[in-house]
Amino acid sequence: MTTKNKVLDFIQKYTMIIALVLVTVFFAWRTNGKILDARNITNIISQNAYVFVLATGMLLCILTGGNIDLSVGSVVCFVGTVGAVLMRRDLNMWLAVLIMLVVGVLIGAWQAFWIAYVKVPPFITTLAGMMVFRGLSNVVLQGKTVSVTNEKFVQIFGGGANCYVPDFLHGEGINLLCLVVGIVACALYLFFTFRNQISRRRAGLETESLAKALLKSVVIVAVVIFFTYKLAQYKGLPMALIWVVLVVLIYTYITSKTTVGRYLYAIGGNETATKLSGIDTRKIYFFAYTNMGLLAGLAGILTIARLTSAQPTYGQNYEMDAIGSCFIGGASAYGGVGTVPGVIIGALLMGVINIGMSIMGVDANYQKVVKGLVLLAAVIFDVVSKKKNS
Amino acid sequence: MAENMLEMRGITKVFPGVKALDDVNFVVKKGSIHALVGENGAGKSTLMNVLSGLYPYGSYSGDIVYEGEVCRFSNIKDSENKGIVIIHQELALVPYMSIGENMFLGNERGHRFAIDWDKTHAEATKYLKIVGLQESSKTLIKDIGVGKQQMVEIAKALAKNARLMILDEPTSSLNEEDSQALLDLLLEFKKQGLTSIIISHKINEVSYVADDITILRDGHTIETLTKGVDDISEDRIIRGMVGRELSDRFPKRQNVEIGEVALEVENWNVFHPLYPDKKVIDNVSFHVRKGEVVGFSGLMGAGRTELAMSIFGRSYGTDISGTVKIHGREVKLHSPRQAIDAGLAYVTEDRKGSGLILSNPISVNTTLANLKGVSKNGVIDPHTELMVAEEYRKKLNTKTPSVQQNVGNLSGGNQQKVLLAKWMYADPDILILDEPTRGIDVGAKYEIYCIINDLVAQGKSVIMISSELPEVLGMSDRIYVLNEGRVVGEFERGEASQEKIMSCILSTDSAAKEQKQ
Numbered sequence: 001m002t003t004k005n006k007v008l009d010f011i012q013k014y015t016m017i018i019a020l021v022l023v024t025v026f027f028a029w030r031t032n033g034k035i036l037d038a039r040n041i042t043n044i045i046s047q048n049a050y051v052f053v054l055a056t057g058m059l060l061c062i063l064t065g066g067n068i069d070l071s072v073g074s075v076v077c078f079v080g081t082v083g084a085v086l087m088r089r090d091l092n093m094w095l096a097v098l099i100m101l102v103v104g105v106l107i108g109a110w111q112a113f114w115i116a117y118v119k120v121p122p123f124i125t126t127l128a129g130m131m132v133f134r135g136l137s138n139v140v141l142q143g144k145t146v147s148v149t150n151e152k153f154v155q156i157f158g159g160g161a162n163c164y165v166p167d168f169l170h171g172e173g174i175n176l177l178c179l180v181v182g183i184v185a186c187a188l189y190l191f192f193t194f195r196n197q198i199s200r201r202r203a204g205l206e207t208e209s210l211a212k213a214l215l216k217s218v219v220i221v222a223v224v225i226f227f228t229y230k231l232a233q234y235k236g237l238p239m240a241l242i243w244v245v246l247v248v249l250i251y252t253y254i255t256s257k258t259t260v261g262r263y264l265y266a267i268g269g270n271e272t273a274t275k276l277s278g279i280d281t282r283k284i285y286f287f288a289y290t291n292m293g294l295l296a297g298l299a300g301i302l303t304i305a306r307l308t309s310a311q312p313t314y315g316q317n318y319e320m321d322a323i324g325s326c327f328i329g330g331a332s333a334y335g336g337v338g339t340v341p342g343v344i345i346g347a348l349l350m351g352v353i354n355i356g357m358s359i360m361g362v363d364a365n366y367q368k369v370v371k372g373l374v375l376l377a378a379v380i381f382d383v384v385s386k387k388k389n390s
Numbered sequence: 391m392a393e394n395m396l397e398m399r400g401i402t403k404v405f406p407g408v409k410a411l412d413d414v415n416f417v418v419k420k421g422s423i424h425a426l427v428g429e430n431g432a433g434k435s436t437l438m439n440v441l442s443g444l445y446p447y448g449s450y451s452g453d454i455v456y457e458g459e460v461c462r463f464s465n466i467k468d469s470e471n472k473g474i475v476i477i478h479q480e481l482a483l484v485p486y487m488s489i490g491e492n493m494f495l496g497n498e499r500g501h502r503f504a505i506d507w508d509k510t511h512a513e514a515t516k517y518l519k520i521v522g523l524q525e526s527s528k529t530l531i532k533d534i535g536v537g538k539q540q541m542v543e544i545a546k547a548l549a550k551n552a553r554l555m556i557l558d559e560p561t562s563s564l565n566e567e568d569s570q571a572l573l574d575l576l577l578e579f580k581k582q583g584l585t586s587i588i589i590s591h592k593i594n595e596v597s598y599v600a601d602d603i604t605i606l607r608d609g610h611t612i613e614t615l616t617k618g619v620d621d622i623s624e625d626r627i628i629r630g631m632v633g634r635e636l637s638d639r640f641p642k643r644q645n646v647e648i649g650e651v652a653l654e655v656e657n658w659n660v661f662h663p664l665y666p667d668k669k670v671i672d673n674v675s676f677h678v679r680k681g682e683v684v685g686f687s688g689l690m691g692a693g694r695t696e697l698a699m700s701i702f703g704r705s706y707g708t709d710i711s712g713t714v715k716i717h718g719r720e721v722k723l724h725s726p727r728q729a730i731d732a733g734l735a736y737v738t739e740d741r742k743g744s745g746l747i748l749s750n751p752i753s754v755n756t757t758l759a760n761l762k763g764v765s766k767n768g769v770i771d772p773h774t775e776l777m778v779a780e781e782y783r784k785k786l787n788t789k790t791p792s793v794q795q796n797v798g799n800l801s802g803g804n805q806q807k808v809l810l811a812k813w814m815y816a817d818p819d820i821l822i823l824d825e826p827t828r829g830i831d832v833g834a835k836y837e838i839y840c841i842i843n844d845l846v847a848q849g850k851s852v853i854m855i856s857s858e859l860p861e862v863l864g865m866s867d868r869i870y871v872l873n874e875g876r877v878v879g880e881f882e883r884g885e886a887s888q889e890k891i892m893s894c895i896l897s898t899d900s901a902a903k904e905q906k907q
Contacts, residue, residue, distance in 0.1 A: 199773065200773065203773050203776075203777060205773065205776050205777070205780075206792060206794075257769050257770055257772075258765075258768050258769050258770065259761045259762075259765050259768050259769075259770060260768060262754065262758075262761060262770060265747075265750065265754075266747055266750070266754075266758060269747035269748070269749050269750050270743075270744070270746065270747045270748070272743065272744035273738075273744050273745050273746060273747055273758070274747075274758070275705070275726060276702075276705060276726050276736065276738060276744055276745075277726065277730075277758045277759040277812070278703075278725070278726040278727035278729070278730040278731075278759055278816075279726075279727070279758075280725070280727065336747070336749055336750075337749060
């Protein structure tokens with residue numbers, strides 16, 4: 001490979017990371033570094049927690065062939081409504097959480113059944129769901145706001161002022177727990193990376209060069225330490241980050257290591273071939289959409305905890321944020337291509353643009369224009385680079 | 391002597407890995423009906439696609455001289471403007487549009503921004519009359535039969551001011567009566583001066599309607615026979631089509647012992663999934679023994695793929711009846727999974743469309759049908775997976791820099807090997823290989839044949855569906871001939887020949903016709 005090709009290859013592989021870095025640098029310059037303040041970093045995470053969660057679920061649907069779920073915003077609202085009403089009646093918080101997740105799964109399964117077994121197009125099924133659950137939320141709330149007063153619930157799932165993991169290591173002037181978590185995470189990452197390298201080498205399989213692996217590790221460790229240090233200077237680990245990291249880890253594992261994950265990609269890549277390989281594709285569709293319901297349930301929990309209330313308008317356009325993040329993050333509009341980390345990068349990019357423009361004082365309407373153009377540009381890039389490859 | 395309408399000189403067209411046309415010369419006289427015949431894959435359709443501009447000027451070499459003028463078509467529109475209209479084997483009509491709308495689709499009457507519907511239907515009615523259809527031009531296409539649809543296609547061609555009409559297998563989906571009407575219509579048009587080229591494998595129709603017959607074989611022009619000058623009997627034409635030497639293109643099989651019956655299918659009936667009253671497979675019975683290669687020969691559309699897929703977990707067709715026995719035990723196979731578990735594998739003829747995931751690496755494709763083999767409790771072990779892929783890469787000699795290469799980047803032959811690897815890893819007892827060497831070069835073909843020999847040497851059974859007669863003859867221990875969904879012949883190795891198989895197909899064709907008459 002020539003040097004020029006290598007550079008092109010690198011750019012193609014890490015386009016969105018490069019874009020994220022460039023955009024962050026741009027805003028750091030325009031806002032005199034404000035965007036890298038601990039408080040703003042915390043905000044990016046807490047404000048966008050629902051996007052990370054929904055985008056992860058949406059990726060699974062998109063992998064099956066570019067199919068999307070339009071109902072998630074309404075499902076978030078409905079689940080939140082149910083939870084708020086239940087907690088209002090002093091139901092035990094954990095029971096309420098469980099019920100909300102179950103409601104999410106049931107809604108997901110209801111839609112998944114029509115999509116997987118009756119072959120109603122996902123677009124139509126979820127468009128219907130979008131209307132139905134928005135309407136039901138309104139019915140239950142009777143158009144009013146129900147506030148969430150359970151403090152423990154808000155503290156554990158929320159993104160407000162007190163929603164941080166308590167520093168039980170009692171650092172002075174700095175959140176020691178946060179730093180320790182960052183260092184442990186780096187250590188674990190290094191351990192697994194190099195264990196994998198060694199076992200692959202033993203098995204005689206090809207591995208990336210040691211220099212490359214080292215460089216990658218150094219960059220990742222530096223980034224993690226930098227951000228945990230920043231967070232430690234402020235109030236420490238936001239609770240929302242814990243939930244997001246959990247979702248990301250679990251779904252990265254499912255999509256990359258399990259047979260179910262493999263089948264999701266296979267269906268999107270070639271449905272007939274997958275069927276003829278003895279795989280029941282209906283089950284896989286069912287899984288993707290039921291799971292979307294589960295994650296919409298979780299996003300509903302995060303949303304009412306952060307906003308400490310439920311309103312009939314909550315969750316509007318959430319589906320668009322999730323879908324946008326997926327495509328910006330490299331998921332293919334035809335299915336079969338995309339990763340959870342990629343989607344998270346996509347969501348982060350959107351989040352950074354949002355908050356950066358807000359700090360700069362850009363009009364909210366222009367923010368929408370910019371976000372729309374970024375989405376279009378990302379998909380154009382996907383389509384064009386595919387054409388070149390074929 | 392009539393002047394020449396069309397001359398194609400020295401046409402050569404190369405696809406990656408395959409020379410589809412090699413220095414083909416083809417001359418059509420003005421006002422004649424010229425038939426183009428040849429086996430599947432001889433290059434008939436390719437030649438017509440070159441003529442119509444589907445393969446644009448520059449993608450082939452040679453000259454097209456049309457009405458004395460050298461033409462360089464860059465798309466179909468160019469050739470249509472000159473009056474060359476091609477009617478494809480698969481009808482290109484929109485079912486939920488009326489006859490009139492279809493007839494002028496892309497060629498609308500009236501202003502660009504306002505279609506003149508009165509003119510459209512008036513003209514449509516005129517052309518419908520010419521082809522002898524009584525239907526109103528406002529009838530929807532879906533409401534008329536296939537035979538009438540074919541007539542609409544011809545009317546559509548006439549509406550484009552066709553002076554040279556190309557018909558690709560026009561009668562393949564028509565019954566006897568409709569076919570006859572169509573052929574008579576062509577003769578009628580000839581009297582009015584229209585020139586046509588007809589591609590057909592129905593030799594009796596060709597000798598009935600054609601003035602000249604050009605035979606293509608393996609991308610070469612073999613000969614052109616003229617009615618009244620040369621012998622144009624069916625035997626003569628068949629000899630021209632198949633007259634090829636069987637050389638040592640096939641590896642010798644080391645005394646493989648042929649054992650017990652491994653797969654037995656009895657009284658198998660399958661109906662078309664969209665037209666439930668159309669019988670696609672008609673009471674087919676066959677068996678395959680352990681260590682045996684059984685060839686399935688027949689023309690395109692004979693029902694071979696449909697037979698294989700309907701057995702493989704009912705992947706095709708409706709209202710399937712009959713029994714399948716594997717190692718003497720009757721099995722019910724309702725899904726591909728059950729078929730795989732019972733020891734069957736179906737290696738599709740369409741490796742890109744329904745065989746491989748082109749956007750995924752070789753390793754993923756290799757293990758797709760047997761992911762259990764490399765996973766535990768639903769979790770894949772990536773190391774084992776890579777090692778399996780690597781093992782099969784070596785075994786089948788797949789040429790690739792790495793098993794993490796996407797399958798879409800491989801050549802046809804190597805893709806075919808990955809597809810075979812996938813099914814070999816599923817460890818079946820009986821493999822159905824559908825056109826295992828389609829579109830791959832000679833060297834890769836030989837390697838595939840060696841793999842087939844290895845498989846039977848291991849005691850597996852192979853069913854090989856192939857449209858290439860030499861391949862069927864060279865590889866099979868036994869051959870079944872299929873035609874129109876029925877088994878019309880069975881030959882042991884040694885007693886079969888290309889002529890016998892061809893005449894077996896053709897005689898059943900005409901027998902069926904006699905019955906109808």
